[in-house]
Amino acid sequence: MDEIISQLWTPELQMALTVFIVFLVVLYVLSIVWVVRDAYLRGTFWYIWAIVALVPLLGVIAYCLLRPPLLQIDRDEQELEVALKQRQLMQYGECANCGYPVEADYVLCPNCHQRLKNQCAKCGHALDPSWTVCPYCATPVGGAAPRGARTTGRPQQQPARQTAMAARADAAGQAQGARRPQ
Ligand SMILES: [Zn+2]
Numbered sequence: 001m002d003e004i005i006s007q008l009w010t011p012e013l014q015m016a017l018t019v020f021i022v023f024l025v026v027l028y029v030l031s032i033v034w035v036v037r038d039a040y041l042r043g044t045f046w047y048i049w050a051i052v053a054l055v056p057l058l059g060v061i062a063y064c065l066l067r068p069p070l071l072q073i074d075r076d077e078q079e080l081e082v083a084l085k086q087r088q089l090m091q092y093g094e095c096a097n098c099g100y101p102v103e104a105d106y107v108l109c110p111n112c113h114q115r116l117k118n119q120c121a122k123c124g125h126a127l128d129p130s131w132t133v134c135p136y137c138a139t140p141v142g143g144a145a146p147r148g149a150r151t152t153g154r155p156q157q158q159p160a161r162q163t164a165m166a167a168r169a170d171a172a173g174q175a176q177g178a179r180r181p182q
């Protein structure tokens with residue numbers, strides 16, 4: 001029996017086994033490096049995962065199962081994209097009267113001629129009815145809306161004033177717009 005083992009235990013086999021063990025050790029070290037680096041990039045607690053990764057094989061498998069799905073840089077980009085979309089959406093609204101999509105600087109609804117905004121007397125920019133000053137040229141806006149009307153939804157503001165204006169906006173809207181200084 002011993003003879004058979006000693007016959008099999010050739011220098012070639014020893015060499016192969018050594019290479020195999022070195023290979024495993026390198027793989028083990030690389031797996032730890034990978035887990036630490038990946039956990040760091042994903043913005044998670046990489047030092048905790050480094051300890052978990054010290055458990056051979058199981059640590060890496062656990063990390064692969066439980067790691068956060070997104071890289072930190074992707075997450076930042078996604079948040080930025082959402083913020084950008086929200087900003088873009090803020091520039092659009094819909095007419096409170098007919099629901100037609102209108103842009104932030106529309107003074108009248110192009111569909112039903114409902115008055116949506118006031119116009120700055122000096123520079124002609126469309127102003128939110130709740131603003132007390134023109135943000136483009138710093139001209140104070142006369143007859144600003146009461147502070148209570150300050151809400152987020154632009155088109156819903158001042159329903160009483162809008163309905164009153166809607167009555168004559170239809171007839172006088174275009175003439176009024178043409179008369180105003182640009
Ligand atoms: Zn409308």
Ligand SMILES: [Zn+2]
Nearest residue numbers: 120123134137
């Ligand atoms: Zn102005």
